Amino acid sequence: MDVQRLELLRELADRGSVTAVALATHRTPSAVSQQLKVLEREAGLPLTQRKGRGLVLTDAGRALARSATDVAVSLAKATALWDEFRNQASGEVSLVTFPTAGQMLLPGVIKALGPDLVLNCADEDPELSDFPAFTAEYDIVLAHSMSGQLSWAGRGLKVVPLMTEPLDVGLPVGHPLAERAWVGPSDLIGETWIGVTDGYPFERILHAIEQEAGARLEMSQRFADLALIESFVIAGLGIALVPRYTSGGGQPGRLVLKPLRGIESERQIVALMRPDRAERLAVRTVVDALQAEAARVQQSHAAPHHGTAK
Amino acid sequence: MDVQRLELLRELADRGSVTAVALATHRTPSAVSQQLKVLEREAGLPLTQRKGRGLVLTDAGRALARSATDVAVSLAKATALWDEFRNQASGEVSLVTFPTAGQMLLPGVIKALGPDLVLNCADEDPELSDFPAFTAEYDIVLAHSMSGQLSWAGRGLKVVPLMTEPLDVGLPVGHPLAERAWVGPSDLIGETWIGVTDGYPFERILHAIEQEAGARLEMSQRFADLALIESFVIAGLGIALVPRYTSGGGQPGRLVLKPLRGIESERQIVALMRPDRAERLAVRTVVDALQAEAARVQQSHAAPHHGTAK
DNA sequence: ATGAACTCTTTAGACTTGCTACATGGACGT
DNA sequence: ACGTCCATGTAGCAAGTCTAAAGAGTTCAT
Numbered sequence: 001m002d003v004q005r006l007e008l009l010r011e012l013a014d015r016g017s018v019t020a021v022a023l024a025t026h027r028t029p030s031a032v033s034q035q036l037k038v039l040e041r042e043a044g045l046p047l048t049q050r051k052g053r054g055l056v057l058t059d060a061g062r063a064l065a066r067s068a069t070d071v072a073v074s075l076a077k078a079t080a081l082w083d084e085f086r087n088q089a090s091g092e093v094s095l096v097t098f099p100t101a102g103q104m105l106l107p108g109v110i111k112a113l114g115p116d117l118v119l120n121c122a123d124e125d126p127e128l129s130d131f132p133a134f135t136a137e138y139d140i141v142l143a144h145s146m147s148g149q150l151s152w153a154g155r156g157l158k159v160v161p162l163m164t165e166p167l168d169v170g171l172p173v174g175h176p177l178a179e180r181a182w183v184g185p186s187d188l189i190g191e192t193w194i195g196v197t198d199g200y201p202f203e204r205i206l207h208a209i210e211q212e213a214g215a216r217l218e219m220s221q222r223f224a225d226l227a228l229i230e231s232f233v234i235a236g237l238g239i240a241l242v243p244r245y246t247s248g249g250g251q252p253g254r255l256v257l258k259p260l261r262g263i264e265s266e267r268q269i270v271a272l273m274r275p276d277r278a279e280r281l282a283v284r285t286v287v288d289a290l291q292a293e294a295a296r297v298q299q300s301h302a303a304p305h306h307g308t309a310k
Numbered sequence: 311m312d313v314q315r316l317e318l319l320r321e322l323a324d325r326g327s328v329t330a331v332a333l334a335t336h337r338t339p340s341a342v343s344q345q346l347k348v349l350e351r352e353a354g355l356p357l358t359q360r361k362g363r364g365l366v367l368t369d370a371g372r373a374l375a376r377s378a379t380d381v382a383v384s385l386a387k388a389t390a391l392w393d394e395f396r397n398q399a400s401g402e403v404s405l406v407t408f409p410t411a412g413q414m415l416l417p418g419v420i421k422a423l424g425p426d427l428v429l430n431c432a433d434e435d436p437e438l439s440d441f442p443a444f445t446a447e448y449d450i451v452l453a454h455s456m457s458g459q460l461s462w463a464g465r466g467l468k469v470v471p472l473m474t475e476p477l478d479v480g481l482p483v484g485h486p487l488a489e490r491a492w493v494g495p496s497d498l499i500g501e502t503w504i505g506v507t508d509g510y511p512f513e514r515i516l517h518a519i520e521q522e523a524g525a526r527l528e529m530s531q532r533f534a535d536l537a538l539i540e541s542f543v544i545a546g547l548g549i550a551l552v553p554r555y556t557s558g559g560g561q562p563g564r565l566v567l568k569p570l571r572g573i574e575s576e577r578q579i580v581a582l583m584r585p586d587r588a589e590r591l592a593v594r595t596v597v598d599a600l601q602a603e604a605a606r607v608q609q610s611h612a613a614p615h616h617g618t619a620k
Numbered sequence: 621a622t623g624a625a626c627t628c629t630t631t632a633g634a635c636t637t638g639c640t641a642c643a644t645g646g647a648c649g650t
Numbered sequence: 651a652c653g654t655c656c657a658t659g660t661a662g663c664a665a666g667t668c669t670a671a672a673g674a675g676t677t678c679a680t
Contacts, residue, residue: 003313004667006388018628031668033629044396053627053676060395067388074384078316078377085370086354314638328657341639343658348638363647363656 003075005039006068008032009047009057013065014136014274017054024136069156072276083281090116091282096134097142098126100226100246101269105142105162108293109286117282125224132157132272139283140290141272158278160271160287163294167205167265168257170233170242177239178256185212185262192238193217197224202241208263230255243267245297269294313385315349316378318342319357319367323375324446324584327364334446379466382586390591399595400426406444407452408436410536410556411579415452415472418603419596427592435534442467442582449593450600451582468588470581470597473604477515477575478567480543480552487549487568494572495522502548503527507534512551518573540565553577555607579604 011021018036022029040047047061057065083089097106102123110119124134131143132155142162169188171178177187188209196202210217220238223229229240230247234254244257259265271290277283321331328346332339350357357371367375393399407416412433420429434444441453445467452472479498481488487497498519506512520526530548533539539550540557544564554567569575581600587593 001389003385019626027667028669029628030630030670034667037629043392045392050628050675055628060392063395064388064392067384067391070384071381071388074377074380075313078374078381079311081377082353082355082370082374085373329655337638338640339657340641340659344638347658360646360657363654365657 001042002039003071005035005042006064006071008035009039009061010065010068010072011136012036012048012055013057013062016056066156069275073279076276076279080279080281080284088114088116089282089285091280092118092120093140093280093282093286094120094122094138095140095142095286096122096124096131096138098131098144099123100243101142101144104246104297105290105293108296109289112289112293113286117285119286135272135274135277139273139277139280140286142269142290143272144267144269156275158273158275160273160278160291162269162271162290163298164266164268165246165298166244166259167202167241167267168244168247169260170230170240170247171256171258172234172236172239173254173256175236175239175256177258180258182259182261184260185209188239189213189215189217191218193219194229194232194238194240195219195222196229196241197222202267205241205260205263205265209260212263241265245301311352312349313381315345315352316374316381318345319349319371320375320378320382321446322346322358322365323367323372326366376466379585383589386586386589390589390594393591398424398426399592401590401592402428402430403450403590403592403596404430404432404448405450405452405596406432406434406441406448408441408454409433410553411452411454414556414607415600415603418606419599422599422603423596427595429596445582445584445587449583449587449590450596452579452600453582454577454579466585468583468585470583470588470601472579472581472600473608474576474578475556475608476554476569477512477551477577478554478557479570480540480550480557481566481568482544482546482549483564483566485546485549485566488566490568492569492571494570495519498549499523499525499527501528503529504539504542504548504550505529505532506539506551507532512577515551515570515573515575519570522573551575555611 008021008025011024012018012032015021015024018032019029021027022032025032036048043060043064045060046058047064048055049058095106102121106121110121113119122138124131126143131141134141135157169177169183177183180187185208193206195206206217221232223232226242226246230242232238233240233242241260242255242257247255247257271287273283273287278287318331318335321334322328322342325331325334328342329339331337332342335342346358353370353374355370356368357374358365359368405416412431416431420431423429432448434441436453441451442465444451454475479487479493487493490497495518503516505516516527531542533542536552536556540552542548543550543552551570552565552567557565557567581597583593583597588597
């Protein structure tokens with residue numbers, strides 16, 4: 001019946017606790033609890049169920065929450081429509097990203113946006129946290145996945161692809177392989193590797209190399225931060241897999257990138273959003289800017305010469 | 311922003327005046343005016359405009375009203391969903407029909423519906439009034455159109471076809487043509503006709519007969535009521551075009567029907583609804599029953615023999 | 621076992637909101 | 651010019667929704 005209440009139910013489905021919903025909607029838990037109770041009375045059947053000290057949705061509750069999404073979407077479309085009538089997009093948009101994508105895209109995007117649109121950015125480590133879950137908190141979530149591996153299918157989230165970034169092999173200047181135009185899996189066995197933290201998507205490619213070459217790679221270190229990995233490579237302590245567009249930012253000319261052949265080695269960078277938020281005009285504007293900037297970055301690297309990076 | 315207000319704007323688009331909206335929504339005109347004013351202030355641009363002593367929507371207002379329909383639809387889907395969870399369809403559904411369709415379909419439909427679902431019916435003369443406009447007042451509007459002539463395309467209404475009913479030539483017993491298996495346009499010139507009121511869709515077929523036969527039909531009387539026309543035909547005062555399934559109800563055996571060949575002679579009977587109302591579970595149930603009953607009627611007539619009618 | 625921490629709920633009271641009732645101001649038709 | 655019709659202001663009231671504070675149940679640690 002009432003949209004506000006339905007919205008509350010949907011938030012509960014997303015966030016999983018009354019207090020979280022209250023916090024997110026700037027209300028007291030009491031208010032949320034009361035409204036949910038009213039909704040349940042109107043519905044005439046139990047929508048929630050106590051479990052331990054928390055609260056979970058029943059099947060009926062989940063179904064209702066899902067249809068509440070449709071309501072939120074059409075409502076967001078309506079407000080977007082009249083935003084189009086009035087002025088250009090304005091308001092605030094929040095965004096989380098993993099570090100490398102932010103470094104690559106955000107400065108250009110923020111410059112491209114008008115002064116009426118405030119973009120609040122934050123960064124999070126992509127593997128320590130459940131990125132799709134951030135869509136509850138942020139309007140836009142920048143995430144990456146390996147090609148083909150659509151880890152966030154379903155879930156009811158809107159996924160907008162921004163770019164696919166090749167993952168190259170990073171070598172120190174003077175390394176034997178540095179003279180080659182490209183490298184293959186068999187060239188890489190016997191090298192000392194600087195790896196990524198367990199669970200990183202890069203890991204999948206390293207495994208593919210091992211499988212292709214028929215030997216194990218020697219992994220000396222494991223880091224999460226890209227700049228740290230690069231500094232080890234530059235110091236000659238090993239070689240590593242690095243994203244082409246975002247590497248070498250700090251120390252150009254001291255890191256050599258070689259494309260990897262024989263293995264599909266790239267990552268997809270996408271924007272994740274809750275479907276209703278994706279409809280907001282301001283959000284759509286930011287996503288458009290992200291796509292444009294991603295295309296610009298990709299094109300500037302597609303151009304010939306240009307040394308190793310940048 | 312607020313759904314109730316959007317709904318009000320949509321009602322205004324449908325009904326055209328603040329007082330009409332107030333009447334329909336059980337409010338005072340003052341309340342409607344205030345809410346529209348709030349909506350306009352939120353939107354930041356004029357949605358309505360005074361015209362004479364009335365009020366009309368601006369372009370922006372119309373656009374918003376249209377998107378308000380989407381909101382209403384998704385909201386109706388949500389409530390329908392939980393109606394499905396809870397019990398079978400219940401509540402009240404209102405319906406208008408033109409007389410012959412009502413006589414043909416409604417008794418069977420009402421018997422088929424459970425006791426929890428109350429169907430309130432009314433009848434209106436199909437030509438004196440704008441039938442699509444009734445969708446503002448009634449949940450379901452039973453209307454007819456000649457085949458191919460989709461008079462209610464666009465408008466944003468949901469159209470559900472129920473049946474196509476042939477229009478036959480009605481003759482008195484003992485008429486020379488009564489022995490024939492069927493009649494063609496050329497057989498019908500020279501006869502005295504009992505016509506329908508100007509503007510009735512039947513009129514189009516009469517014109518088609520004239521065009522095909524190359525002569526004018528002699529029209530002695532013009533009536534709106536079918537039973538009245540039939541009594542004239544039975545009295546031998548002329549022949550007339552009558553819908554096959556609904557004729558002869560009162561006096562079986564005294565009216566002979568002959569199919570008309572050489573001209574497409576049928577009318578489409580459809581249900582018209584506002585899209586949001588079409589989503590209500592109770593409404594959908596009634597529409598399903600209408601379709602089933604229509605199929606039943608059509609089938610019972612498709613069966614051979616059976617004399618003239620019934 | 622007992623208490624501390626956490627989560628949801630209940631209750632009572634304040635605040636906000638949308639309504640009715642009545643009055644006002646134009647626009648149309650006679 | 652008058653009455654009618656329609657939309658809109660103003661004041662007050664009724665309903666709904668929130669906060670605040672206390673209560674009840676569960677989990678975890680000591």
